[in-house]
Amino acid sequence: xxxxxxxxxxxxxxxxxxxxxxxxxxxxxxxxxxxxxxxxxxxxxxxxxxxxxxxxxxxxxxxxxxxxxxxxxxxxxxxxxxxxxxxxxxxxxxxxxxxxxxxxxxxxxxxxxxxxxxxxxxxxxxxxxxxxxxxxxxxxxxxxxxxxxxxxxxxxxxxxxxxxxxxxxxxxxxxxxxxxxxxxxxxxxxxxxxxx
DNA sequence: GACCAGATTGTCT
DNA sequence: GACAATCTGGTCA
Numbered sequence: 001x002x003x004x005x006x007x008x009x010x011x012x013x014x015x016x017x018x019x020x021x022x023x024x025x026x027x028x029x030x031x032x033x034x035x036x037x038x039x040x041x042x043x044x045x046x047x048x049x050x051x052x053x054x055x056x057x058x059x060x061x062x063x064x065x066x067x068x069x070x071x072x073x074x075x076x077x078x079x080x081x082x083x084x085x086x087x088x089x090x091x092x093x094x095x096x097x098x099x100x101x102x103x104x105x106x107x108x109x110x111x112x113x114x115x116x117x118x119x120x121x122x123x124x125x126x127x128x129x130x131x132x133x134x135x136x137x138x139x140x141x142x143x144x145x146x147x148x149x150x151x152x153x154x155x156x157x158x159x160x161x162x163x164x165x166x167x168x169x170x171x172x173x174x175x176x177x178x179x180x181x182x183x184x185x186x187x188x189x190x191x192x193x194x195x196x
Numbered sequence: 197g198a199c200c201a202g203a204t205t206g207t208c209t
Numbered sequence: 210g211a212c213a214a215t216c217t218g219g220t221c222a
Contacts, residue, residue, distance in 0.1 A: 128215085173214075
């Protein structure tokens with residue numbers, strides 16, 4: 001059972017923490033790939049200068065202002081895409097960037113898509129996990145509550161929740177504005193995060 | 197391990 | 210026209 005809309009209909013930092021340990025699944029004609037979420041970042045609305053939503057709604061960021069539990073996928077650095085989950089009630093404009101997964105299903109397919117067989121290098125970054133799971137830009141706005149791209153609770157895959165004391169909060173990666181806010185979250189000790 | 201240049205293009209000012 | 214929520218492959222150690 002995918003996580004319900006109510007899961008996403010909360011404070012963005014709460015969702016960013018709660019997503020750790022949950023499983024992102026993508027079913028495609030080539031097969032299924034899935035990974036355990038081990039690193040996230042919260043992007044807030046008008047108080048967060050690093051957020052795409054900081055200056056309000058634009059053609060690019062409209063998905064951020066859409067329904068909670070949908071995807072916001074954007075193009076970055078001329079060649080990569082990043083996958084986010086929309087949070088808060090519709091119209092607020094916040095989201096959680098999924099930065100790293102621990103691969104748990106479809107490793108061979110991930111290896112083929114990524115061109116490497118090093119497990120730690122398959123999904124250890126926002127651009128990498130989009131490639132490894134075969135997420136496409138047309139899936140911007142797609143619901144994560146149903147359909148081929150979903151997020152499941154840990155229990156659905158026989159996994160335990162990530163306890164609060166195993167969650168580390170640090171500065172976000174790759175930004176210049178509002179760079180000091182502790183809005184990046186990852187599982188302590190996990191080998192599949194994007195960086196120390 | 198750390199640091200750095202280069203790739204490549206949509207987006208917003 | 211400047212910049213960007215990144216990654217890879219190179220150098221040096």
